[in-house]
Amino acid sequence: GPKVLQIPSHQIIDMGQMVTLNCDPVSNHLYFYWYKQILGQQMEFLVNFYNGKVMEKSKLFKDQFSVERPDGSYFTLKIQPTALEDSAVYFCASSFSSAETLYFGSGTRLTVL
Amino acid sequence: SQWGEENLQALSIQEGEDVTMNCSYKTYTTVVHWYRQDSGRGPALIILIRSNEREKRSGRLRATLDTSSQSSSLSITAAQCEDTAVYFCATASMSNYNVLYFGSGTKLTVEP
Numbered sequence: 001g002p003k004v005l006q007i008p009s010h011q012i013i014d015m016g017q018m019v020t021l022n023c024d025p026v027s028n029h030l031y032f033y034w035y036k037q038i039l040g041q042q043m044e045f046l047v048n049f050y051n052g053k054v055m056e057k058s059k060l061f062k063d064q065f066s067v068e069r070p071d072g073s074y075f076t077l078k079i080q081p082t083a084l085e086d087s088a089v090y091f092c093a094s095s096f097s098s099a100e101t102l103y104f105g106s107g108t109r110l111t112v113l
Numbered sequence: 114s115q116w117g118e119e120n121l122q123a124l125s126i127q128e129g130e131d132v133t134m135n136c137s138y139k140t141y142t143t144v145v146h147w148y149r150q151d152s153g154r155g156p157a158l159i160i161l162i163r164s165n166e167r168e169k170r171s172g173r174l175r176a177t178l179d180t181s182s183q184s185s186s187l188s189i190t191a192a193q194c195e196d197t198a199v200y201f202c203a204t205a206s207m208s209n210y211n212v213l214y215f216g217s218g219t220k221l222t223v224e225p
Contacts, residue, residue, distance in 0.1 A: 041121055043215035056212050091155045098211045104155030
């Protein structure tokens with residue numbers, strides 16, 4: 001089936017540093033999402049992105065977070081600066097139409113020390 | 114919150130048994146997604162049920178949707194060890210259909 005690739009699978013950084021999480025979505029998909037999951041618990045919506053713009057964002061999407069998809073390549077989540085509470089697994093997802101079947105990557109485990 | 118149940122639930126059953134997982138939601142929706150998440154992986158859609166279907170089957174899976182009680186269920190018949198996973202229901206509300214919100218999930222363990 002369609003694949004969403006996330007790079008890297010694990011990232012360890014010091015608090016206060018910047019981190020960029022990369023996602024290669026399904027090629028013909030138009031909607032892109034980031035979710036946050038802590039300790040295998042609930043999938044928490046962060047943000048969705050369409051036509052080069054953020055459509056919706058949750059309270060978890062702090063001012064330190066930003067997303068972009070330059071030149072239709074990777075869909076990225078940048079956190080600058082990072083905080084301890086940002087430690088989690090971040091999942092990227094894409095879909096062809098809004099809130100229809102989401103295809104998820106395998107996640108990037110972010111550890112902030 | 115979109116959801117009535119907030120805590121991850123855990124179920125443990127023996128291989129060959131049937132199991133039903135439930136979720137209830139607070140805001141009106143016309144479609145419920147059920148996703149399965151294996152350890153170390155992202156969620157994957159296993160069944161999607163719309164309000165005009167009430168029941169939908171896919172292999173050993175059966176989903177129901179009751180919009181009047183705002184609840185959905187997922188049943189697995191004759192569970193197998195490979196059914197061990199976390200199962201989430203997810204909906205997009207009518208007021209914010211661009212976003213899929215996930216419930217807290219059920220961690221299902223099927224023992225041999």
